Amino acid sequence: MNPIFILGPTGCGKSKVAVQLAQLLGHAEIVSADAYQVYRAMPVLTAAPTPAEMAGIPHHLIGNLEVSENNDAATHARRAMAAIADIQARGAVPIITGGSGLYVKFISHGISPAPPSDPALRAELMALPTAETVRRLQELDPEGAAATNLQNPRYVVRNLEIVILSGKPLSHWRNNWQPRACGPGFCLMREVPELDKRIATRAEQMLAQGAIDEVAALPEQISATAEKTLGLALIRDYLAGKISRPDLSAALALATRQYAKRQRTWLRREPWATPIPCNDSSATDIFSTLQSLTIS
Secondary structure: OOOEEEEOOOOOOHHHHHHHHHHHHOOEEEEEOOOOOOEOOOOOOOOOOOHHHHOOOOEEOOOOEOOOOOOOHHHHHHHHHHHHHHHHHOOOEEEEEOOOHHHHHHHHHOOOOOOOOOHHHHHHHHOOOHHHHHHHHHHHOHHHHHOOOOOOHHHHHHHHHHHHHHOOOHHHHHHOOOOOOOOOEEEEEOOHHHHHHHHHHHHHHHHHOOHHHHHHOOOOOOOHHHHOOOOHHHHHHHHOOOOOHHHHHHHHHHHHHHHHHHHHHHHHOOOOEEEEEOOOOHHHHHHHHHHHHHHO
16 A cells, blocks of 8 residues: 655644554554654654654654764655555555655655755855845745745755756746655644643643753754754753743743744645544544545
8 A cells, every 4th residue: 555644734743643543454654754853862852752652563764863964855755655665565554644844745755856965055055144044045046945944054055055956947847846746645634722831831841840850961963954953052052041941831832833834834735634523532533534535
């Protein structure tokens, strides 16, 4: 069977639904499409499934990297596709779950042929003011700049990097990318006020359950990818005495809400993932839908 994708914004309950669906299917394994749950040193901060939550259902690409190792969407997708092929070869069903947009996209639709990131160039561009990187992108690729979210420095830098490294406009890579057909996908949704409340609760639980200790125990030098882990910089500010404990909880909840909002924006552009309310019956509803697809 083709991989099944369980998507949704952070805090909506994807991991729980994925496990429930795996149990209903009877012979299924879960592959993570999360950029940061790969780091074994930060399971609490990255909201990785706990050993108890993973009990009985094999999980892949969770806690398999040291924080000194970089991760990127293309590398992660290759690892995920290898895991998917292995799962299918054993007659099991792969369930892909996560909220890291590009990571999901590369697993579901194939890896973009655009050139991979160059660490030296990326560092050089990241050191520039956003206004300067925007200006350079607009100068080198006006059409590509017009289609870029210029309010997001990461998008600007990555698109500028692609144009510089390849010498070709962004449209070239979009027009020459032949995405493969992906398996059935479901997007778990909650009302925004409900999701915001869940996020606030989870932020406080993370801090109470060891996220601060995880950050305190990290080595001085960690990879550029690990450095981007949501909440890492905020906890470092707290450890340095720059913010109070209550302010840390509030700031972590705010940063997570902002991230969830970006995820919802991305998910609206993925019509192949069927929206479904996230509640106690979500896994059963998805299972029923999959059965009807199989019958038809």
